[in-house]
Amino acid sequence: MALLPIAEAQARLLALAGRTPVDRVPLTQAIGRWAAEPVVARRTQPESDLSAMDGYAIRFADLPGPWRVIGESAAGKAFVGAAATGEAVRIFTGAPLPADTDTVLVQEEALRDGEALHLTGEGPAHRGRNTRKRGLDFAEGDVLIAAGERLTPARIALAAVAGHAELWVHRRVRVAIAATGDELVPPGAPIGPSQLPESNRILLAAQLADLPVDLVDLGILPDDLDALTAAFAAVEADLLITSGGASVGDHDLVRPALEAAGATIDFWRIALRPGKPMMAGRRGDMVVLGLPGNPVSVFVTAILFAKPMIAHLAGAAAPFPVPHLVLLGEDLPANGARTDYIRAVLVDGRAHPAAIQDSSMLRTLARSTCLIVREPHAAAADAFELVEILDIA
Incomplete structure (x- = not known):
């Protein structure tokens, strides 16, 4: 089976569902x-011409003065009336300009003696100086x-x-999350022979925390076809995300269980590293995403597929992450047939790839601040060449 290019897989994923219904909220x-x-x-905004400085509202044509101060205008307490020739109004930042004034003389360039006001500096350079015109913002x-x-x-x-x-x-997106595997135990639980603390559900929950989601935790599901089928058939959500069991081994039962629960798989196996065995489909109105089991694969596929799918359901016009260019910190070999997302650290504007890229290594991922994107069959790259990255920290 040919591997599906990432862009095609992303387009097909979004085509599986539209938006959630709309709500009016505070x-x-x-x-x-x-x-x-x-x-x-x-x-x-603003609804009228405002002063941008503390000073005196004047007519520009009256420069260089002197003026007679006839009142005061403050934010929330505007001067009532108009200023005639040779008159000025004491004004504060954000206050409306009195009628027939058009400029503000800043207080640092003014000398006031009672009602008398004199220019002491160069004064405003043009009409409208130190003001904010009506509609300046919108x-x-x-x-x-x-x-x-x-x-x-x-x-x-x-x-x-x-x-x-x-x-x-x-409406907020209802997302159900399940981990699969007989070897998994909850975080903090005693570890028996051949067992492993389960981390993918908490990883996904953390990655989705900035999105408008209501999470449903289905827990750790066993490698049992009947149990998986029953669990998947009972889910009521906009999106079901599973981790583990998405490959082709004897214990990889997620796909047959989803199909037994009534789901139709739209695509499976992507030209992606890490994350090749990811699958996607539908069960009724619910989108299903079967992510790999290795945590780095979960992290990368969540960035490329799970988060964009949720953003799409929630109404985003542009749901996919956008890479940007930085300098490469060291040489990289030519890439193979899959798009590679290389864990790296961004230091002084240069991306330095981690020495080991195994998809099970959470410590490497935790230290990384970006992913270097290497297109299929990309030629070898030298240090200081421009490369695309996705920020992850």
Whole structure:
């Protein structure tokens, strides 16, 4: 069976499901989710011309003065009335400019004696100096956040200033996670002969922590076809993620169990290292992802497939990670037929690959800060060549 290229596998994965239904939620619950519809400004910001400095609101045409101070304008307490020729209004940062003024003389260049005000410095260089014009940030009706954009803290604040208390987002994604293998025991439990502490569920939970997910932990499932089939058939979720049992050995029962539970496998075996035996399909409306058992393979396939699938379900317009270019820290040999994701450390802008790349080595992964992306059949690369990386820390 030919191995599926990563880009094709990613496209086929997203084609398995659409978005979750939409909800309207308060801004505090929208953080980290994706906008389900464009966020349009309900007001203009600022609503009037404002002062950008502490000083005096004047007419630029009245320079170089002197002026008579006729009042004060502060944020939340605007000056009522208009300034005539030769008049100035004491003003503070963020306060509305009084009618018929257009410029702010900063207080460091002004000398005031009672109501009399004199210029002591060079003064403002042009009309409108030290002011913020009406609509400088945005105008009513502007599209501020596109559908499919992530609602970052800055975008949440933007929506609030634009007049929104709630936003339309896609429902949180319900994700079920299971580990499979007779050799696995819970973390911290006594270890018997040939046993291993299970780490993939906690690894996945940590990787998905910044996504809008509700996790269902199915625990550690045995290498038993009937038990696996029953567990998979009972799952109610948007996405089921398994780890282990995805290859072709006598004890690799995840695929037959998924099929016995009513799932249809769309693809299996990807031109990827680490993570070749990953599979994907559907059972009813639920997407299923069968990840390999080695923890580094789980980590990489989660970055490339599990997290993007969740982001897609949650409404992301661009769910896949985007690599960027850095200098290579040392030579790399030519690559084989699979895309390789090499654990590396980024130091002073140069990516240094770990000496050993075995997919079971969590210590190496824990020390890594990026993955060097090596395309299939890439030629040998010398130190100081540009390479693509994905940041992981």
